Amino acid sequence: MVYFPHTDDERTAMLAAIGCPSIGDLFSDVPKGYRFPALSLPEPLSELELEREMQRLAFGNRTVSDSDCFLGAGAYNHFVPSIVGDVLRRSEFYTSYTPYQPEVSQGMLQAMYEYQSMICRLTGMEVSNASHYDGATSLAEAVFLALNVGGPKRNQIVVFPGLNPQYVQVLNTYLRGRDEAITTDTIASDIGEKTAAVVVQSPNFFGQFETLDGLAETVHAVGALLIVIGDPIAMGLFKPPGDFGADVVVADGQPLGSHLSFGGPHLGIFTTRRTLVRKIAGRLVGETVDTEGSRGYVLTLATREQHIRRAKATSNICTNAALTALAAAVYLAALGKHGLRSVAELCYRKSHYAAARIEEVAGLQINPQAKDAVFFKEFVVDLRQPANGVCRQLTDQFGLVCGYDLGLVDPAHANHLLVAVTEMNKRESIDRLADALKQVTR
Numbered sequence: 001m002v003y004f005p006h007t008d009d010e011r012t013a014m015l016a017a018i019g020c021p022s023i024g025d026l027f028s029d030v031p032k033g034y035r036f037p038a039l040s041l042p043e044p045l046s047e048l049e050l051e052r053e054m055q056r057l058a059f060g061n062r063t064v065s066d067s068d069c070f071l072g073a074g075a076y077n078h079f080v081p082s083i084v085g086d087v088l089r090r091s092e093f094y095t096s097y098t099p100y101q102p103e104v105s106q107g108m109l110q111a112m113y114e115y116q117s118m119i120c121r122l123t124g125m126e127v128s129n130a131s132h133y134d135g136a137t138s139l140a141e142a143v144f145l146a147l148n149v150g151g152p153k154r155n156q157i158v159v160f161p162g163l164n165p166q167y168v169q170v171l172n173t174y175l176r177g178r179d180e181a182i183t184t185d186t187i188a189s190d191i192g193e194k195t196a197a198v199v200v201q202s203p204n205f206f207g208q209f210e211t212l213d214g215l216a217e218t219v220h221a222v223g224a225l226l227i228v229i230g231d232p233i234a235m236g237l238f239k240p241p242g243d244f245g246a247d248v249v250v251a252d253g254q255p256l257g258s259h260l261s262f263g264g265p266h267l268g269i270f271t272t273r274r275t276l277v278r279k280i281a282g283r284l285v286g287e288t289v290d291t292e293g294s295r296g297y298v299l300t301l302a303t304r305e306q307h308i309r310r311a312k313a314t315s316n317i318c319t320n321a322a323l324t325a326l327a328a329a330v331y332l333a334a335l336g337k338h339g340l341r342s343v344a345e346l347c348y349r350k351s352h353y354a355a356a357r358i359e360e361v362a363g364l365q366i367n368p369q370a371k372d373a374v375f376f377k378e379f380v381v382d383l384r385q386p387a388n389g390v391c392r393q394l395t396d397q398f399g400l401v402c403g404y405d406l407g408l409v410d411p412a413h414a415n416h417l418l419v420a421v422t423e424m425n426k427r428e429s430i431d432r433l434a435d436a437l438k439q440v441t442r
Helices: 008-018 021-025 047-058 082-088 104-124 133-151 165-175 215-221 272-279 322-362 387-398 427-441
Strands: 156-159 179-182 196-201 223-231 248-252 268-272 285-290 295-302 380-381 416-419
Touching: 008 196, 008 272, 047 416, 104 285, 104 322, 133 156, 133 223, 133 248, 133 268, 133 272, 156 165, 156 223, 156 416, 165 179, 179 322, 215 223, 268 272, 295 380, 322 416, 322 427, 387 416, 387 427
Parallel strands: 156 179, 156 196, 196 223, 223 248
Antiparallel strands: 248 268, 285 295, 380 416
């Protein structure tokens, strides 16, 4: 049955209040020919028929559950323990939003406090906020922080090569209409007295680690800040960016307990030094005691325009990724430091096995752009022919979600394929990829 929430008398009263004789008058600005267009729709279906039709359509999609997936480039197919979904589906968490009366939401505040604590330990930093939208927006907010700290005379952002091109696009969008300039393909001499921040991604877009030793000292010598974009899984195995002297560490937290989900939602990790805490965007949850001495949680800092005067806000971020931050907290708590290290080791070892097999079986060059650089879970394969055609063959003939065509971001890399390998890829599927590449590239 159809349910109408308002009675005829109520609708008449509402129309009278706004001075409209009928509901049709609300649409008077829409030309008559477009108000009720003829729609060629099929006959209605029963619920059973509709469910079968939706299943038929769904089976036309290729998913990571029924395919061998080697696609990364910013979103990764990692295992998500069932406990993550069980906690997220609890009604007190699943329907939660920004706590405008935060102290009432003790459960959510504690969850965010635990998230912040674990993210600080993971990144080697002192302060973490309670999340942003994704890694790209976290980077943009980090750059704004550096510009605010540097003042009007520092209007240059130096970006090292290898930064995710989508992050660069978001950063350009944030800075559009401002006087700041972004310098890419940088060398050390580009860093000077006008530099507000130096941005480096490690592992970079190609999966390779950048040399961070001594970089912080170089950046700090000219009064700038060092912003490092990291991989949260890699931090479970390798030295975290905070130990290299980074001032701000950001990352995309999707690998920590979030499924691919057709591209979202993601999680923006944002951490910094304690000295910069008053400059961070977003919210910060703290722990305290109440008048009876019991432990409690409070919204310690919220430098967003909905909480304070717009002129003093550090950001126009209007919400946060609370649910995916909770997923990351549950994921990290469930795995622990040893479990996270095991996941990172699997990614590292399996990706190196895959690179070696592809080089041996298919005879293809690995990481031609930086042959000797250490890589984590992604690497570049030189196919010697356009990657888009190879990807189609691998999908159509072998059912493989093969990787990312680097020609999409740079025509100079049209023959290069970015391959991602996680703990989800079995040895058999890796061998199958190598054999398939041998057949389609010979």
